[in-house]
Amino acid sequence: MTFYLALSVLLFCVGLAGVLARRHAIMALIGIELMLNAANINFIAFWRHSSAADDLSGMFWMIFSVAIAAAEAAVGLALVILVFRHRRSVRLDELESLKG
Amino acid sequence: MEPLKGLLSTLWKALTDQPDPKAPFLESIPEDYRSLASAVLSVAPILMVFPLLFALTTVLERKGLGRIQNRLGPNRVGPAGFLQFAADGLKTLTKEDVVPRAADRVVHFLAPIALVIPVLLTFAVLPFGRNLAPIDLDAGLLFFFAVSSATELAVFMAGWASRNKYSLLGALRAVAQMVSYEIPLVLAALSVVMITGTLSLSAIAAAQSPTPGSFLAPWYVFTPWGLMGFLLFMIAACAEANRSPFDLPEGESEIIAGYYLEYSGFKFALFFLGEYLGLFASSGLAITLFLGGWNAPFAFMQGWLPSWVWFFAKLATLIAVFIWIRGTLPRVRMDQLMGLAWKFMIPMTLLTLVAAGLWHRLPSAPLRWVACTALLAGAFLVLGRVLMPRTRHGRRVYRYAD
Amino acid sequence: MEGGFIAMPTDVILWILGGLILISAVMSLALRNLIHCALFLMVCFLGLAGLYLHLNAVFSGLVQALVYVGAVGIILIFAILLTEGGGTETGSHLGSQWRTGIGLAVLLAFALLGAVSNSPQTTQAARHTEEPTVREIGLKLMTDYLLPLQTIGLLLTAAAIGAVVLAMQEPKPRKDETP
Amino acid sequence: MVPRVILGGGIVKGMIETARNFVGSYTDASRLTTVEYPEQRIPLHANARQFPFLVFDGTDPMAGLRCVACQICEKECPPQCIYIIKDSVKKPDYLGKMQMQPKVFDIDLSVCMSCQICVEVCPFDAIKMDTEFELSNDDRFAGLLVNKHQLAKPNSHFARIHPAEAAEVDGRLAAEKAKAEAKARADAEAKAKAAATSPPPAGNPSSSPPPKS
Numbered sequence: 001m002t003f004y005l006a007l008s009v010l011l012f013c014v015g016l017a018g019v020l021a022r023r024h025a026i027m028a029l030i031g032i033e034l035m036l037n038a039a040n041i042n043f044i045a046f047w048r049h050s051s052a053a054d055d056l057s058g059m060f061w062m063i064f065s066v067a068i069a070a071a072e073a074a075v076g077l078a079l080v081i082l083v084f085r086h087r088r089s090v091r092l093d094e095l096e097s098l099k100g
Numbered sequence: 101m102e103p104l105k106g107l108l109s110t111l112w113k114a115l116t117d118q119p120d121p122k123a124p125f126l127e128s129i130p131e132d133y134r135s136l137a138s139a140v141l142s143v144a145p146i147l148m149v150f151p152l153l154f155a156l157t158t159v160l161e162r163k164g165l166g167r168i169q170n171r172l173g174p175n176r177v178g179p180a181g182f183l184q185f186a187a188d189g190l191k192t193l194t195k196e197d198v199v200p201r202a203a204d205r206v207v208h209f210l211a212p213i214a215l216v217i218p219v220l221l222t223f224a225v226l227p228f229g230r231n232l233a234p235i236d237l238d239a240g241l242l243f244f245f246a247v248s249s250a251t252e253l254a255v256f257m258a259g260w261a262s263r264n265k266y267s268l269l270g271a272l273r274a275v276a277q278m279v280s281y282e283i284p285l286v287l288a289a290l291s292v293v294m295i296t297g298t299l300s301l302s303a304i305a306a307a308q309s310p311t312p313g314s315f316l317a318p319w320y321v322f323t324p325w326g327l328m329g330f331l332l333f334m335i336a337a338c339a340e341a342n343r344s345p346f347d348l349p350e351g352e353s354e355i356i357a358g359y360y361l362e363y364s365g366f367k368f369a370l371f372f373l374g375e376y377l378g379l380f381a382s383s384g385l386a387i388t389l390f391l392g393g394w395n396a397p398f399a400f401m402q403g404w405l406p407s408w409v410w411f412f413a414k415l416a417t418l419i420a421v422f423i424w425i426r427g428t429l430p431r432v433r434m435d436q437l438m439g440l441a442w443k444f445m446i447p448m449t450l451l452t453l454v455a456a457g458l459w460h461r462l463p464s465a466p467l468r469w470v471a472c473t474a475l476l477a478g479a480f481l482v483l484g485r486v487l488m489p490r491t492r493h494g495r496r497v498y499r500y501a502d
Numbered sequence: 503m504e505g506g507f508i509a510m511p512t513d514v515i516l517w518i519l520g521g522l523i524l525i526s527a528v529m530s531l532a533l534r535n536l537i538h539c540a541l542f543l544m545v546c547f548l549g550l551a552g553l554y555l556h557l558n559a560v561f562s563g564l565v566q567a568l569v570y571v572g573a574v575g576i577i578l579i580f581a582i583l584l585t586e587g588g589g590t591e592t593g594s595h596l597g598s599q600w601r602t603g604i605g606l607a608v609l610l611a612f613a614l615l616g617a618v619s620n621s622p623q624t625t626q627a628a629r630h631t632e633e634p635t636v637r638e639i640g641l642k643l644m645t646d647y648l649l650p651l652q653t654i655g656l657l658l659t660a661a662a663i664g665a666v667v668l669a670m671q672e673p674k675p676r677k678d679e680t681p
Numbered sequence: 682m683v684p685r686v687i688l689g690g691g692i693v694k695g696m697i698e699t700a701r702n703f704v705g706s707y708t709d710a711s712r713l714t715t716v717e718y719p720e721q722r723i724p725l726h727a728n729a730r731q732f733p734f735l736v737f738d739g740t741d742p743m744a745g746l747r748c749v750a751c752q753i754c755e756k757e758c759p760p761q762c763i764y765i766i767k768d769s770v771k772k773p774d775y776l777g778k779m780q781m782q783p784k785v786f787d788i789d790l791s792v793c794m795s796c797q798i799c800v801e802v803c804p805f806d807a808i809k810m811d812t813e814f815e816l817s818n819d820d821r822f823a824g825l826l827v828n829k830h831q832l833a834k835p836n837s838h839f840a841r842i843h844p845a846e847a848a849e850v851d852g853r854l855a856a857e858k859a860k861a862e863a864k865a866r867a868d869a870e871a872k873a874k875a876a877a878t879s880p881p882p883a884g885n886p887s888s889s890p891p892p893k894s
Binding site: 164167168169170171172175424425427428429444480481483484 | 692698702703705707712
């Protein structure tokens with residue numbers, strides 16, 4: 001159990017570091033995906049170690065989280081493409097104006 | 101001596117449909133190695149049978165295409181040209197392996213491997229015979245689709261790592277095509293899942309066993325929704341395998357060879373192998389889902405042949421149909437391809453799901469036959485009508501030439 | 503799935519998978535070439551799928567492989583190719599405050615690791631050592647979890663339509679409308 | 682058959698057509714459009730042309746070569762693949778007249794474009810087009826430069842590959858030769874007559890009329 005939680009923590013922090021450090025918008029999205037996956041590890045680990053016998057909620061949370069991640073990726077990447085079309089750049093620190 | 105006897109006994113049991121064929125061999129070897137031996141026993145036949153089938157298919161395909169074009173086809177190497185595959189294999193093995201200087205070497209090297217491994221993994225869940233499923237996974241169908249979705253990534257890796265614009269265009273075309281056709285493929289398979297209520301491929305195959313006393317086996321292809329689902333599944337599988345008429349990722353006329361343009365020698369052979377193995381796997385899945393798996397078509401034939409013979413006979417038939425289609429149809433255009441997937445295939449598969457639901461809910465046989473047939477035929481006609489005006493050509497008029 | 507094909511101790515497999523996941527995650531954020539990053543991300547996702555399979559969550563593992571590798575990965579690659587052309591980034595690939603960001607992440611990692619190592623939860627033994635059948639999952643999904651399922655379906659539909667609308671090519675001004 | 686309105690009707694029609702071809706190719710040998718090449722060959726067209734060759738008469742290739750090394754073909758050849766050096770020794774042609782002969786006559790196979798202009802311009806019917814098409818070679822330098830020994834082929838070969846043209850050329854040459862012989866005979870006869878009627882011919886300087894001074 002400690003192993004999974006530690007793995008999840010490390011994965012989450014790798015994702016967080018990526019989001020904070022990289023300039024490219026898509027890399028930030030990759031970091032967010034990693035953080036979501038870190039949460040998924042927790043869901044599965046807690047499901048496996050939960051006390052209720054037929055409780056599958058951890059697994060369902062994980063499946064729903066995957067679905068949400070897919071939706072997030074689709075919309076997020078569409079936004080990135082849209083921004084690129086407008087500004088010809090997807091560097092996060094170059095996108096500083098609030099006006100399109 | 102003991103293991104050899106066990107192996108022969110295992111082989112005999114596997115070939116004669118007896119339950120638990122692995123047992124005699126596993127009992128003859130030490131306890132510690134049993135799980136490893138079991139894995140080898142599952143994998144080795146797949147690795148032997150399907151590449152051989154691939155080799156035979158390449159020869160037969162070329163002969164068949166030749167005959168369709170009123171030619172003889174390969175007839176030089178071996179008896180009637182049947183050893184052509186050995187010549188081709190030796191040639192690809194001994195050819196120089198050229199990697200472009202600008203290519204991303206690691207990804208370029210990994211791409212063919214990343215294509216072949218998932219395709220081989222998909223065979224793990226197909227039930228080839230009554231007791232011959234390598235892994236009887238509870239979520240077998242999901243496993244099949246999950247693993248086969250990794251091939252798209254391999255295709256992209258190949259196209260991108262070659263650093264060639266034609267490769268990249270071919271890869272993007274292939275990926276777009278595979279993603280688009282994966283939806284109808286999965287939806288068509290789902291109708292069967294709805295009826296059987298299981299994702300296990302062995303259970304789906306077993307559900308189509310003929311009941312004693314009946315005449316025709318209850319294959320799903322013999323129902324209206326099953327027939328439509330089967331046709332849609334085959335079209336989608338054809339597109340997934342990048343086969344003619346959907347082979348425009350490798351359209352010679354505009355992008356030369358598509359994503360494996362910069363591959364030569366053995367890596368090219370691996371791509372070729374992967375493509376055909378993917379075709380076999382899709383056909384095997386279609387057989388399992390719609391054509392009754394390893395069951396005989398009529399109840400009275402059930403005991404005549406071992407179950408795997410039925411499976412491979414159906415597989416050979418489907419491969420022949422694929423070759424026949426390849427010999428007949430010209431390549432479609434990109435917009436036609438996408439239009440077919442999104443405007444026709446997906447609505448049709450969704451309606452097939454509805455029809456399967458109706459079939460499940462409606463009580464009496466004549467009523468559900470009529471309702472499902474009417475629904476699907478009507479949808480087919482209407483969607484066909486909506487699509488057809490695009491393909492209807494008038495008489496060609498030449499304005500300037502005589 | 504139990505213990506793999508070869509009788510290898512479970513711990514070794516776990517360590518291998520964990521190492522694979524972490525290394526590929528780091529690589530997927532550290533490399534300059536965006537396509538390499540995406541490919542390493544796929545390796546990471548496959549490692550996670552393997553981990554789930556190893557934890558007897560076969561359904562979850564397969565969903566992970568199907569959705570992340572088959573769908574998210576492909577969209578990601580398309581997005582990369584549609585924006586930067588898939589090449590190596592020019593200039594620095596790190597933001598201006600990257601030291602602060604990584605420092606924050608490391609601090610958080612230490613804090614969370616400390617919390618995890620002191621947690622009483624972690625001593626619980628694994629209960630679910632048998633994988634739930636797909637039938638069980640399906641039945642539960644269609645009874646107890648029906649509302650979340652439908653909400654997710656709605657969300658996915660909305661996301662799909664939204665993504666299409668966002669990424670749709672803006673209609674070019676027609677000729678007769680231009681001044 | 683299947684009405685065109687139904688989607689897929691055309692596909693079924695096409696499938697039936699190819700199935701008919703497939704079965705027909707087994708039952709009806711006349712459907713097969715190709716031949717098994719190295720063993721079976723389709724006879725070439727009468728005006729097929731691949732690469733020039735030099736025609737010789739008689740049995741000795743070098744002695745019977747019709748080429749007189751006039752170098753017209755060398756000058757006219759568009760890709761300039763012909764190379765000729767004249768020999769200092771002359772040899773008699775088919776009329777018995779002394780003519781030049783080529784010391785070197787090379788054609789570069791890799792450059793020749795089979796245009797047949799050399800044949801058109803040759804006034805002596807010495808160069809003609811061959812129908813031999815298996816010209817590949819494993820030596821891409823020396824092997825592709827064809828010299829006069831390799832180029833020389835008997836007139837019978839020409840008659841075999843292009844019978845009509847050869848008959849025409851042979852007829853013309855025979856007519857010329859006959860004309861030349863007739864003329865020679867006439868000349869000889871005239872000379873003989875002149876010799877008979879006039880005082881003894883040259884050889885006897887004393888009997889010749891005295892030169893005018």
